[in-house]
Amino acid sequence: MKAQRDVWGQTLVDLARSDNRVVLVDGDLATSTKADLFADAFPDRFFEIGIAEQNMVGVAFGLSTLGYRPWLSTFGVFLTHRALDPIRMLVSQTGAPVKIAASYAGLLNGSSGKTHQDIEDLAIMRAMPGMTVIAPADAAEAEAAIRWAAGYDGPVYLRLARDAVADVFDPGHAFNPGAVHVLREGSDAILVSTGVQTSRVMDAAELLTEQGLEVRVLHVPCLKPVDEAALLSALSGSAPIFTIEEHSIIGGLGGLVSELVTSTTLGKTVTRLGLADSWSESAPNAYLLDKYGLSAQRVAEQVRHALADD
Known part of the structure; x- marks a missing residue:
């Protein structure tokens, strides 16, 4: 790491x-x-x-x-x-x-x-x-x-992030611009992430498994260009979609996924998790990730509650 x-x-x-x-x-x-x-x-x-x-x-x-x-x-x-x-x-x-x-x-x-x-x-x-x-x-x-x-x-x-995060890929990983990576399969929800937030989403998926929910995890490293056909294929099915990013929910990954979904006949709702049109603040990293719903525990909690209310 x-x-x-x-x-x-x-x-x-x-x-x-x-x-x-x-x-x-x-x-x-x-x-x-x-x-x-x-x-x-x-x-x-x-x-x-x-x-x-x-x-x-x-x-x-x-x-x-x-x-x-x-x-x-x-x-x-x-x-x-x-x-x-x-x-x-x-x-x-x-x-x-x-x-x-x-x-x-x-x-x-x-x-x-x-x-x-x-x-x-x-x-x-x-x-x-x-x-x-x-x-x-x-x-x-x-x-x-x-x-x-x-x-x-x-x-x-x-x-590039300042601090180290848990490894997602093995050494020697090949980068292909536009590629969409399915890191985990599951049918209860689809979690889409980018950047270092993906490692926390993988941890959140483990927590959800312990709670009886299996989620698909997608990693989108290249927000532009992106293989739209591959991303739409990975988003298909009946499972609800959640985007999770260490970024504003406006215009980033959530915007990309929402634009693609609304341009097709998928007919699905996209729930965007991230900073909801607010500025961040000065505090320890762990505190900020928790406050803005981006820690593994908070991501799992938000997904679980959304699925329970569905």
């Missing part, structure tokens, strides 16, 4: 050894995001811009026009909010091969509070034309996604 930020730093160093086009543009947070691993290994390919996120994007875009494959590194919230305009104008609209490593996304940096916890990023980046949006479940999938993104000729937004 490793933190995704550690995996990102180590994998980028490994990629740079075999590809001298790989460069890193940092926003004064290298020790937090683990970009310092790259800085130590390749100081001549590491660009420290400081607390100037809009300039970071401009520098990365400029490097991409010279044939480099730049990665942006800072906290996700500073990229999807403070630097959104240059990402839109320089990266998305041109299709530049700039890779956005959005660290500390979601709630797992609890003490930083609502100023630094990005719970709107998936909605923002998913709406960006031409942007690939990835939220890996664990260390193995993060590594696979990083390696895939490094070879992809276009912009990528990669959501």
